[in-house]
Amino acid sequence: SDILVKNQSELESAIKTVKPGDAIVMANGDWRNIEILLETNGTAKSPITLRAQQKGKVTISGESNLRIAGNYLNVEGLVFKNGNSPTSEIIAFRKDSKKLAYNSRLTEVVIDNFNGPERNNVEAWVVLFGRNNRVDHCQFINKRNQGVTLTVRLDTDESAENKHQIDHNYFGYRQNLGSNGGETLRIGTSHNSMKNSQSIVEYNYFDKCNGEHEIISNKSNQNTYRFNTFFECKGTLTMRHGNETWVEGNVLIGNGVAFTGGIRVINEKQTVINNYCEGLTGNRFRGALTIMNGVPNSPLNRYVSVKESNVTNNTFVDCTHIELGAGNDKERSESPQTSTIKNNLFYSNGSPQHFGVYADLSGISFENNVVNKTTTFPSKTGFKVEDVKLNTLPNGTKCAKGIGAEIKEAVASKENTGVKWYSKNTESTEKANIIKAQPGLNTLFDAVKNSKSGDIIELTDGEYNHTKVIHLSHPITVRGTKGSIVTFETNNLFVIENEGGLRLVNLTIDGKISNDSPLNAVITTSKYSMNKNYNLFVDNCTVKNLTANNFFNFFKVATSTFADTVSITNSSFSKISGDVLALNKEGxxxxxxxxxxxxxxxxxxxxxxxxxxxxxxxxxxxxxxxxxxxxxxxxxxxxxxxxxxxxxxxxxxxxxxxxxxxxxxxxxxxxxxxxxxxxxxxxxxxxxxxxxxxxxxxxxxxxxxxxxxxxxxxxxxxxxxxxxxxxxx
Amino acid sequence: SDILVKNQSELESAIKTVKPGDAIVMANGDWRNIEILLETNGTAKSPITLRAQQKGKVTISGESNLRIAGNYLNVEGLVFKNGNSPTSEIIAFRKDSKKLAYNSRLTEVVIDNFNGPERNNVEAWVVLFGRNNRVDHCQFINKRNQGVTLTVRLDTDESAENKHQIDHNYFGYRQNLGSNGGETLRIGTSHNSMKNSQSIVEYNYFDKCNGEHEIISNKSNQNTYRFNTFFECKGTLTMRHGNETWVEGNVLIGNGVAFTGGIRVINEKQTVINNYCEGLTGNRFRGALTIMNGVPNSPLNRYVSVKESNVTNNTFVDCTHIELGAGNDKERSESPQTSTIKNNLFYSNGSPQHFGVYADLSGISFENNVVNKTTTFPSKTGFKVEDVKLNTLPNGTKCAKGIGAEIKEAVASKENTGVKWYSKNTESTEKANIIKAQPGLNTLFDAVKNSKSGDIIELTDGEYNHTKVIHLSHPITVRGTKGSIVTFETNNLFVIENEGGLRLVNLTIDGKISNDSPLNAVITTSKYSMNKNYNLFVDNCTVKNLTANNFFNFFKVATSTFADTVSITNSSFSKISGDVLALNKEGxxxxxxxxxxxxxxxxxxxxxxxxxxxxxxxxxxxxxxxxxxxxxxxxxxxxxxxxxxxxxxxxxxxxxxxxxxxxxxxxxxxxxxxxxxxxxxxxxxxxxxxxxxxxxxxxxxxxxxxxxxxxxxxxxxxxxxxxxxxxxx
Ligand SMILES: [Ca+2]
Ligand SMILES: [Ca+2]
Known part of the structure; x- marks a missing residue:
């Protein structure tokens, strides 16, 4: 039966008394600062469910997390937002290292920007332990700090040959982390990479998962990745460690976006079959297809050479780089062996197709690959040029007769993954306002205080003096005339705080009345960690007389901050005692x-x-x-x-x-x-x-x-x- | 008449309508986030007063400050605490660079720990501009970040020959800043140091003002420092720039505390007369008396050579270092000239007295100085050994007949300075509790959460595992048996936050189950700025297996943090992949x-x-x-x-x-x-x-x-x- 619970103590009592077949129903509303431990046991016929009274109407916020431990447990319909986990995991399929979860399911759960403030703290959103668990129709958006979004761990034998299923999830926008640790999905670790995992990852949608090189980092044996869609992701499906991986029927769409990548092969007995790649532009480790060179007798955490692996019947449309023997260097000196690249189609509508050859490729057998335009082939045999006709299938992929991929399956889409009742948009669509500020004391400060995200503050001719630092917690534009002179007595004029950003246009910034302090900078980032990336644009500005101290910078960042773009155009900088752009704080x-x-x-x-x-x-x-x-x-x-x-x-x-x-x-x-x-x-x-x-x-x-x-x-x-x-x- | 005001808008209206002779009376209570601009004009006979309804019952908190601009304005009885200024000044004797204050007075005002969070942001507490202003009977305690406590500025001619009076103030505890910018009182800047200031600083009490080398930094001409008491201050009264300074009748008590200093002479026509120094231990720039070497044709911001200066009739009792020609180097190559050191008494009850000679002293005329015990004199003439008898005066200073100082004036004391109605203590006196924690998951975390400042958490034998980081916002002790084993899965076990501190005794800390993260450290400081100094003590502990990542540290600090003491005793560290103590973050x-x-x-x-x-x-x-x-x-x-x-x-x-x-x-x-x-x-x-x-x-x-x-x-x-x-x- 259903047990409705309204607060933490009711929830905890219910967990103690719940019986197989029961559902614990969390009342609609915001559950703040709650650490849920669902530790109990259902049965195969009568699982125990923890669910929202109404899907999407139960939010978990503040310092909160969820652990699932036991057998046949389901969790449904919760939303994690406006908070972060007090531990380094939000949802864990275990109580602790001894008590794991089995035959359990997380479904229709949303996690949205549930990040700690520290950009470089490692936090994982969903961590699978145990066996036979399933994560499906979940929605993960705005992961911002270090740590994988969803990971399968094989720390102990209880988690080996786990046969987890990860399907129909929506992996939403993940910003460029600017560091290792930005993987969206990882199965295993280098340490456990010779264990068999046997997880299946299918029908998931990866939407601009740009954390780092590895969208997916496979690190164990016998996993399957199939029928997933990767949309404009700046990274690759990487077989980083582990053997016998099966990669089939995936759709990877780059749309010509920079750094979008495909499939990267390392290790042995890997199969890449019937995948469809289009418009991928990445090179080197982000090629549409990358076959790495390996390290002879590689230790577990380096690169096992490619052997007995097959890349068959894949189609690459307008993909610019196929990288073979990539990463060849003193350490990675062993070329691919006993492998084949066969029946693949490399099709160009005019964009260049580079076959990068970085090592001896005699260990790869090239057979019957087709290209529609002549280029430099990596092998004397196994390639032919044919005037191929492409047909577009109802699912949007293209195929040719008798060569390359044909994706017959339903393709994972933004619509058929995740949940229906929570937005997949991450960008604000509010209209920008123009706010006018008159010359005087702290008038720009006041205008910023009254602004909202995206607003434009317009200055006239005259002097804008500041005795207060302008902290920016949302992006704004300050636009002047060339006669708008901005001065400040403080150490800094602007501080870009987390979620902030700045565009300066047509201003003169003069340091003549600034404090004598070694920390002077016209603009700094937050001195604290910023988990969201920011942008700084300066156009048509004049900056001068930053001389009040020996170390007066124009722009200075702090550790644990990351700019997607710093753009300085049409501007003049003169008489500055420090650095103009000091982007050097990650020691x-x-x-x-x-x-x-x-x-x-x-x-x-x-x-x-x-x-x-x-x-x-x-x-x-x-x-x-x-x-x-x-x-x-x-x-x-x-x-x-x-x-x-x-x-x-x-x-x-x-x-x-x-x-x-x-x-x-x-x-x-x-x-x-x-x-x-x-x-x-x-x-x-x-x-x-x-x-x-x-x-x-x-x-x-x-x-x-x-x-x-x-x-x-x-x-x-x-x-x-x-x-x-x-x-x- | 009195105008009682109860909120910001009433206060602002009152300021607009107030007449000479009126008092605006702020109602008792907490005034939060208020920026007061007292801009109006009284007359010499009928000043205008802004005062607390009851002294000490009006607190200014949050983001608040006070500006005084105009003539004959008095401010009385306010307490600034639990907040900080939105500008870099808390109380300024001006509206802006054009509108200053004259003939105005700040009296019986308290500022207590009213610091911004950023340790290295420059903030001044009281800034005097204009002329003929007085700051008296105020109390300034717990200044923690960069920037001078009280400063006189001479930026424009309107502030020259200002004749300000600073008297009977209590300058309370100021922690070691670990940086320049920790001055307690400064008059002028190097840039304006050739202007005449004519400020008088008298009858103030400086209590453990330990910010940096300069307790007082004189940086303009014709100032007087007299009848002040310096109690265990780790710094000196420094004539940094400017000439014709008069230093008379001050009492400097070191009590043998390390780094306590006296009077430092630089520049021309300086007079040091009838001062009493006792128990000062500092050397080099912190000598009981330091006469510096200068830079030939010194630029304004370097060291003007000592000329035409006199050190006369001062007494030094048990002061260990008199430094003459100090700082002599390639740049500071010019020795003191046309100066005299005369009629001074150097008395020892047994402690050593070093006369450090660092340069040619032929430019100093030594005359009739007396020492009670033979030592190595800096000059062949001008010193004699006499068996002097000291008498203790009622004010506690000692004097001898016919030689050295005799302080006849009342001596500034903790009692006769500042205000009567606000405590001068800065240390908590609460009793520590012992909290027992049992082995298990996050039990130490929970115990710390329930602790208060100074508590002792006692562990028994067994394993204490953590999936949560322990943040310390007050000092605690964790005391175990040698069988108390502490492990953690997180990146860090302890984070010392601002106002926190840690003592570990009898523990084994094992990194065996920690996260693989490059940020691993058993203990870190806050990643944010800490404006309060902290301590870390580790005694009789074993730390091992910090190997989960290549960069696993034991203790790692962040920028803008400062430890008074890091003490590691009777402990063992083994198998650590990173550094044990990484104290290197100020790049x-x-x-x-x-x-x-x-x-x-x-x-x-x-x-x-x-x-x-x-x-x-x-x-x-x-x-x-x-x-x-x-x-x-x-x-x-x-x-x-x-x-x-x-x-x-x-x-x-x-x-x-x-x-x-x-x-x-x-x-x-x-x-x-x-x-x-x-x-x-x-x-x-x-x-x-x-x-x-x-x-x-x-x-x-x-x-x-x-x-x-x-x-x-x-x-x-x-x-x-x-x-x-x-x-x-
Ligand atoms: Ca990675
Ligand atoms: Ca200084």
Whole structure:
């Protein structure tokens, strides 16, 4: 029978007395700060259920979590939001390491942004232990901090050969974590990767799961991934450890979005069959198909070589990179062996198709693969060019007759996964307002205080002075005239707090009356952890006289913060005693960094005692895209020569993976320092003018310099690669 | 007449309509989130007063501050507590840079722990602008973050020759800031230091104002400091900039407390007369009397040479250091000139009296100074030894006939300064309880949750497992038997939050079941700023198996945190993949650091892949004592050799000022690295045994090594400087 419970003590009593076949019904409403331990036993015929009175009307908030321990237990219809778990798991299929769950089910449960504030604390949302458990029709959105969204653990023998089923779940938006630990689904750990798991993952929808390289990280034997859809995910289904994985009938749609990836093969006896990939753009470890090189006699936590694996009857439409023998280096020196790539279709509507060959591929048998346009093949045999006709199936995938994939099954979609009664949207759709602020004391502060997400604050000509720091807990735009002068007596003008963001347009920012403090910066991030990524845009601004102290920065980040984009365009920076962009606060050598995309376009930097940009990403982690910086049509004059400039550089860049400096002028400045580290960094410096004695100090590989002009008269006109004059446009 | 106001709008209306001679009376109660602008004008005969209905019964809390602008305005009887200012000033004698206060008075106002959360944000409590203002009988206690407690600013001509009076105030406890910016009182800035200020600071009591080197930082001309009492202050009255300072009749009592200082002379035409110093122990810049060397043609922000200055008729009783020509270096190369030191008494009851001579003193005329015990004098003439008799005056100071000081005036005391109606105590006096916790899941977590400040949690034999992190917001002790085993699945076991502290006694801490996370540490500080200093004591504990991840630390601090003491005694650490003590998170090169006193006594460290201790203090600031580390009778075996040990050292110590490593064994470990920086660091390494190839890597000066034994058979018995065997006792 149904037992309606209205509070924690009723719930706890009910759990003590519930009988097989009963349902404990949690009353509609918000259950705050509740740790539920559903420890009891149903039977196969008469399970015990814990459910919401009405699906979606029971929310679990505050410091809360759920543990399921015992046999034949079902949990249905709860929503976890507005809180976080006091432990590192929200929903665990165990009480503790000894008491696990079996034959139990989590269904139609929603977890939405139930994250602790610490970006780099490891928290898992759903953790499966025991055997024969099922997670289905659940909806997981806005995971923001470290730790896998859903994971199967095989810590003890009680969790081996578990045959869990994970199906029809909606794995929603997961932001770029900028670190390892951003997997959406993981089965096993390296330590337990030689155990058989036998989990089935099917009919799930992965929607922009962008945490890191691995959307799925398979780390045990005999798992099946089938009929899942991956929509614009910046990562891959990775067979990281473990053998005998079956990957069938998945649909991976990239839509040409950068860094979208496909299927990555490592280890032995892997099967990749009848999968459909379209519009995937990722390369290297994010290729549409990546076959890795391995480590001879690999330890459990490194790379077992590919053997006895087959990639058969898959279709790749407009996928730009197929990577074979990827990651070949001193350690990963063993090429794929005794494997086949057969009956696959590589189809292009015009986009390039690169077959990257990084190792000896004689261990792969290529057979009867078809390409519709000529390209450079990785093998002399096993490829032919044919004028293939594609038909679009009712489920949206395309197929050709007799070659590649044909997805007959229903395809997992945003509509047929997760729950019907909870939104899958994560973006606000409110309309922005314009708020006008007059010159005076703290008027911009007051305007921001009265703003809401996305609002635009408009300034007129005149001086805006501040004795208060402007904290931004939602994104705003501040837009002035060129006569809008913003000054501040405080250490900082703006602090971007968690959930905040900033766009500055047409302003003059003058540090002339600022406090003399070593912490001065016009803009900082929160000094606390920000679990949400932010953006900073500065356009058509003038920043000057940041000299009240020796260490006056323009923008300075704190640890545990991450910018999707920092973009500085059409702006001038002059007389600055510190750094312009200090993006270097992750000192732990574990591959964490502070900003993904950094754009400097049409800017000038003059009389900067510190560096124009400091970027730091330490360690040798390979889980992230790790920084993408472009500097174009900009001018650096007398930059980086101050005595207190610890970096001793105009640009000090450690661990960036992608760097393009072009069409710019460097004059009487300190050198550009780069430390090119792990992976395959690309640092291109071209079509610049260097009028200074010291140009570069480079360590590591991946640097290319071309068509730079050195020590030429400053009135000499030099053209950039875009036919415009070098320097500001 | 009196105008009683009960809320913000009544207060604001009253300010608009108030007439000379009126008093605006704030109703008793808590005024939360209120920014008061008292902008109006009284007259000399009829001032306008803003006062509490009853003194001490009106509190200002939350995000609040007070500005006074206009003429003849008085503020009386308010208490600022439980909040902080939304600007960087709590009470300012101005509206903005144009509208200042004149002839106004702040009296019997209390500010107690009204600090923002950010330790390193610069906030001033009371800022005087304008002219002829008075701050008297106020009470300022528990200033915790950066920024001066009370300051006089001379930014514009309207604030010059200001003749402010600061008297009978109680400047209460100010903790060691561990950074520059911890001054209690400052008059002027280097930029304005050649302006005449003419402020008078008299009859104030400074009680343990330990923020930094400068209790008082004089930075303008013609100020007077007289009849103040400095009680156990770890700093000095410093004539940092500006000339014609008059320092008379002050009483400085050190009571033998470490780092207590006296009067420091820099610049020209300074007068130090009839002051009484007793029991001051500081040296170098904290001598009982320090005369600095100067910089030839010094810029405003450096050191102007001492000229035409007189130190006359002062008494020093049991003060250990008189420092003459202090700070002499390449830059500060100019010795004192045309100055006299005359009629002073240096009296010892047996404690040593060092006259430190750091430069040519021929520019100082020494005349008729008296010493009661023979010592090494700084000059051949001008000193004589006499058997002086001291008489104790009713005010507690001592004097001798015809020599030194005689303090006739009333002496400022804890009783006759500040207010009568608010406590001057800052320590809790509540009695500690003992809370017993049984073995099991999260039982220690639960016990801590139910504890209060100072409580002792007692564990029995057995395993205490944790899936929750224990956050400490008040100090506690956890005391076990040796059979109390504490384990944790989380990244951290303890987090010391602001106002927290931890003492661990008789525990075994085992990392065997901890999460695999790069952020693992048994204990961390808050990841947020802590504005209060904390302590960590570990005694008789065993810590092992911190190996779940490559970077598993025992204790790891965050930026903007500061430990008064980290003490590890009688404990064993083994199998640790990271560092034992990671005290290195202040990466900005501005002299900030993370811990003052670090004690390792009778401990062993075995198989530690990271460093045993990392300490970092960057930059060249000289405002702090900057780290005091002792390592005694400890053993380091296989420490610091892990591949991921970024420090490549067993001990990696940057910028420590005092280091004593003795009676210890270093075996098969990485080297001890030291970077000895600014000031006069002392690093002594003596009576140790080194059984390893690499002993030290030292940069900088101040290192001394003696009586260490190298590469001897491990069964050879070597005795320490205390006659005990080297190694653990
Ligand atoms: Ca990963
Ligand atoms: Ca100072």
């Amino acid at each position: 732990d050598e574990i591959g964490i960094y502070n900003a993904e995309t950094i754009i400097i376009d049409n800017c000038d930097f003059t009389d900067i005692e510190g560096a124009a940009i400091i970027f730091y990403r330490g360690g040798s982690d390979e889980s992230t895209t790790a920084g993408y910086m472009t500097i174009n049509h900009s001018e650096f004059k007398n930059v980086g020569l101050g005595k207190k400039n610890a970096s001793k550089a105009a640009l000090d860049l450690v661990g960036l993976q992608n760097l393009d400096i072009k069409n710019s002028i460097f004059e009487k400045s300190s050198a550009i320092k780069m430390l090119l580290t792990v992976g395959e960094p690309k640092a291109e410096v071209h079509h610049n003018v260097f009028n200074q004695s010291s140009d570069f100090e480079i360590k590591g590989e991946g640097f290319s310099e071309k068509e730079n002009s050195k020590n030429i008269a400053s009135n000499t006109k030099v053209m950039g690669d875009d036919k415009l004059s070098i320097g500001r446009k | 900005d090169e501005i002299g900030i650091y993370n811990a003052e006193t670090i004690i390792i006594d009778n401990c062993d460290f075995t198989d530690i892949e990271g460093a045993a201790i990392i300490f970092y203090r960057g930059g060249s600031d000289e405002s702090t004592t900057a780290g005091y580390m002792t390592i005694n009778h400890s053993e380091f075996k296989n420490v610091g050799l892990g591949k991921k040990n970024a420090s490549k050292a067993a001990l990696d110590l940057v910028g420590l000022q005092n280091l004593d490593i003795k009676n210890s064994i270093f075996e098969k470990s990485s080297a001890i690295k030291m970077l000895l920086t600014v000031g006069e660091p002392k690093a002594e390494v003596h009576h140790n045994v080194f059984n390893q190839s690499s002993d030290f890597e030292i940069k900088g000066e101040g290192f001394s090594e003696k009586e260490n034994s190298k590469n001897i058979a491990s069964n050879t018995k070597v005795m320490g400087d205390d006659k005990l065997s080297i190694g653990r006792k």
